[in-house]
Amino acid sequence: MKNNGRFGQFGGFYVPEVLIPALEEMEAAFYKFYKDPQFVADLDTLYNDYAGRPTPLYYATRFSELVGFKVYIKREDLLHGGAHKVNNCLGQGLLAKYMKKTKIIAETGAGQHGLATSMVGALFGMQTKIFMGSIDVERQSVNVHKMRLCGAEVISVTGGTCTLKDAINEALRYWTSNVADTFYMFGTACGPHPYPTIVKHFQSCIGTEARKQCLEKIGKLPDIVTACVGGGSNAIGIFSAFVNDKNVKLVGVEPAGKGIATGKHAAPLNAGKVGILHGTKMYLMQDSDGQILDTESISAGLDYPGVGPEHCLLRDNKRAEYVAVEDDAVLEIFDIFTKCEGILPALESSHSLAWVYSQKNKLPADTVVIVNLSGRGDKDVDIVERNKIK
Amino acid sequence: MKTYKQTFAELKHPALIPFFVLGDPDFDSSFEIIKAAIDAGADILELGIAFSDPIADGPTIQKADIRALAGGMNIAKAKELIKKIKAYKDIPIGLLMYYNLIYQYGTEKFFADFAAAGVNSILIADLSIDDADEVSAPMKKAGLDTVFMITPNTEIERAKRIAEKCTGFIYTVSLLGVTGGRDQLSDMVRPLIARLKAITKVPICVGFGVSTPQHAKSLADAGADGVIIGSRIVKIIEDNLNDKKSIPAKIAEFIKQIKQAIQLN
Numbered sequence: 128m129k130n131n132g133r134f135g136q137f138g139g140f141y142v143p144e145v146l147i148p149a150l151e152e153m154e155a156a157f158y159k160f161y162k163d164p165q166f167v168a169d170l171d172t173l174y175n176d177y178a179g180r181p182t183p184l185y186y187a188t189r190f191s192e193l194v195g196f197k198v199y200i201k202r203e204d205l206l207h208g209g210a211h212k213v214n215n216c217l218g219q220g221l222l223a224k225y226m227k228k229t230k231i232i233a234e235t236g237a238g239q240h241g242l243a244t245s246m247v248g249a250l251f252g253m254q255t256k257i258f259m260g261s262i263d264v265e266r267q268s269v270n271v272h273k274m275r276l277c278g279a280e281v282i283s284v285t286g287g288t289c290t291l292k293d294a295i296n297e298a299l300r301y302w303t304s305n306v307a308d309t310f311y312m313f314g315t316a317c318g319p320h321p322y323p324t325i326v327k328h329f330q331s332c333i334g335t336e337a338r339k340q341c342l343e344k345i346g347k348l349p350d351i352v353t354a355c356v357g358g359g360s361n362a363i364g365i366f367s368a369f370v371n372d373k374n375v376k377l378v379g380v381e382p383a384g385k386g387i388a389t390g391k392h393a394a395p396l397n398a399g400k401v402g403i404l405h406g407t408k409m410y411l412m413q414d415s416d417g418q419i420l421d422t423e424s425i426s427a428g429l430d431y432p433g434v435g436p437e438h439c440l441l442r443d444n445k446r447a448e449y450v451a452v453e454d455d456a457v458l459e460i461f462d463i464f465t466k467c468e469g470i471l472p473a474l475e476s477s478h479s480l481a482w483v484y485s486q487k488n489k490l491p492a493d494t495v496v497i498v499n500l501s502g503r504g505d506k507d508v509d510i511v512e513r514n515k516i517k
Numbered sequence: 518m519k520t521y522k523q524t525f526a527e528l529k530h531p532a533l534i535p536f537f538v539l540g541d542p543d544f545d546s547s548f549e550i551i552k553a554a555i556d557a558g559a560d561i562l563e564l565g566i567a568f569s570d571p572i573a574d575g576p577t578i579q580k581a582d583i584r585a586l587a588g589g590m591n592i593a594k595a596k597e598l599i600k601k602i603k604a605y606k607d608i609p610i611g612l613l614m615y616y617n618l619i620y621q622y623g624t625e626k627f628f629a630d631f632a633a634a635g636v637n638s639i640l641i642a643d644l645s646i647d648d649a650d651e652v653s654a655p656m657k658k659a660g661l662d663t664v665f666m667i668t669p670n671t672e673i674e675r676a677k678r679i680a681e682k683c684t685g686f687i688y689t690v691s692l693l694g695v696t697g698g699r700d701q702l703s704d705m706v707r708p709l710i711a712r713l714k715a716i717t718k719v720p721i722c723v724g725f726g727v728s729t730p731q732h733a734k735s736l737a738d739a740g741a742d743g744v745i746i747g748s749r750i751v752k753i754i755e756d757n758l759n760d761k762k763s764i765p766a767k768i769a770e771f772i773k774q775i776k777q778a779i780q781l782n
Contacts, residue, residue, distance in 0.1 A: 128647065131647075139648060140645070140647065140648075141616055141643045141644055141645075141648065142572075142643055142645065143572070143573040143642055143643060143645075143666065143668075144645050144665070144666040144667065144668050144671060144679075144690070145666075145668040145670060145690060145693055145694075147645055147647070147671075147675075148670045148671070148672070286579060287569065287570065292570065293570075296570055296571075296572050299572045300572060300573075300574075300575070300694075300695045303573070303693065303694055303695055304693055304694035304695065305693075306670065306693060307670075307693070400621070401620075402617045402620060402621060403615075403616045403617045403620055403643065404570060404617060405570075405572070406643070411617070413617070413621065415621070416591050416592050416618060416621060416622075417568075417592075417617040417618040417619075417620065417621030417622070418568065418569040418586065418618075419569045419570050419617075
């Protein structure tokens with residue numbers, strides 16, 4: 128490897144030897160192409176014409192009135208596929224094409240990354256396999272159906288907790304047996320180097336656009352930028368453009384599930400310990416021996432025991448603040464925000480809205496907050512309904 | 518304490534190395550099973566400490582990990598079981614496990630405590646030589662031998678660097694994939710052994726997918742210094758859970774068959 132993939136003490140590539148050549152190949156290809164003018168031009172065209180970039184930065188008038196300060200929404204929910212995941216999949220898919228790979232695999236939790244991968248697999252004519260925990264297959268059945276319509280094979284994973292972590296385990300195992308011709312399209316800014324770097328790069332368009340749009344609209348930078356954090360790809364994507372703007376506060380919002388104190392959550396930056404899983408050193412939900420703990424969150428896309436290594440560093444060096452909100456607050460804001468703005472936020476993105484709502488009337492009226500609305504909530508309507516009945 | 522060096526020097530045939538997950542299916546049964554394997558002719562033991570997320574393992578070992586954890590296995594009990602095994606017989610023991618368990622215990626302390634319990638080496642499935650600096654010095658300080666993996670897709674220059682870092686043996690992975698029984702021996706393994714023999718004198722022990730006496734025999738013929746059999750043996754445990762008392766004899770019988778096959782050399 129050219130680079131050790133470290134973010135302070137975090138990151139690295141803790142993988143079985145058999146995967147090293149594949150990661151080396153991927154790293155070499157990424158550094159070869161990511162600034163290549165043809166690659167950049169191809170990706171820009173795909174971003175604009177296929178995915179629908181740039182996405183608007185929308186001033187949420189009624190929600191702003193409700194909370195007592197100015198809230199701007201970065202509309203990643205308007206992208207093709209309904210979430211920011213397509214940014215990364217187009218980038219990695221194009222990389223796979225440049226590397227002349229013909230098969231792609233991916234893991235998925237909420238199904239948004241699986242869907243984006245399946246779309247890109249269809250777009251590039253690549254054979255696509257999606258690994259998904261059996262519980263997620265059930266709670267995100269609409270996305271499963273869409274993936275199959277795109278021609279992907281969806282493999283339901285029954286090991287362990289039957290969620291995202293187990294889907295990653297199984298995808299890694301499959302990759303181990305098929306490294307020669309298969310490109311693993313990792314969905315978040317986590318996992319072994321070079322993935323955290325690659326995924327951040329392909330998601331950084333969110334932050335670059337938002338920063339420019341904010342300057343154009345209001346002539347200054349925002350005071351706060353907030354995003355939900357599971358693996359952390361949408362958050363690192365928007366944070367990346369503001370990290371050097373010292374006066375912009377960055378707030379990552381983790382899923383507190385049933386409450387941090389209950390242990391039933393997926394908030395490693397709030398309540399985890401440093402450890403190693405899925406190829407990277409990061410904050411991790413684990414017991415005292417180091418066995419990985421079950422996680423719980425109403426949003427499948429945030430239901431993961433670890434978190435991207437760069438977020439771990441931003442936490443430790445205090446450049447970003449990481450808070451957590453509980454399922455109940457998420458369900459409440461889903462309803463409030465939809466009624467205010469006529470926009471259905473994904474339950475993942477609802478976490479950052481819930482944190483904004485928790486600041487109601489606590490911030491000066493001229494405060495400008497940008498929320499990364501990473502995805503739309505159509506996929507979550509059933510879950511929201513079911514939880515209302517209870 | 519018996520070393521790898523002494524073991525490889527004494528043997529006139531490749532070392533027979535069965536793999537077990539410590540505490541599978543429970544502490545006492547596991548001890549009886551491992552004793553039977555020793556009595557049946559195991560030369561070295563490869564032992565795993567169960568982990569919740571074993572990414573390098575196929576379904577058979579995953580299930581064994583789950584059984585062991587469900588049976589109450591943890592780091593402290595694993596150490597206790599190793600001490601009991603060493604008290605039964607001074608046989609070299611290599612641990613094969615995942616990094617997080619070591620990291621949480623405290624790397625230096627883990628190596629020191631498990632060396633004291635009688636372990637000869639610790640192979641970390643998810644730690645490559647690129648990060649070997651994190652473990653090599655504390656391993657050496659604890660008096661442990663080092664073992665790393667080489668796979669069929671490891672480039673020759675990298676294989677040389679790995680071999681240089683191995684003082685115990687090279688864990689040679691026969692195929693591209695995870696652990697698990699296979700009907701056929703991978704056609705990648707003979708050329709791999711030949712390539713490694715040309716670049717190093719470190720003993721070459723072959724594992725992953727080694728499932729039958731015939732496989733063991735052909736690895737012996739190809740010049741392997743040891744054969745590691747995991748999933749096929751663990752499967753015997755899985756298939757006989759309703760009659761745990763019968764497992765040691767069945768494991769012993771299988772190990773004797775393997776031993777016979779490699780002694781024909």
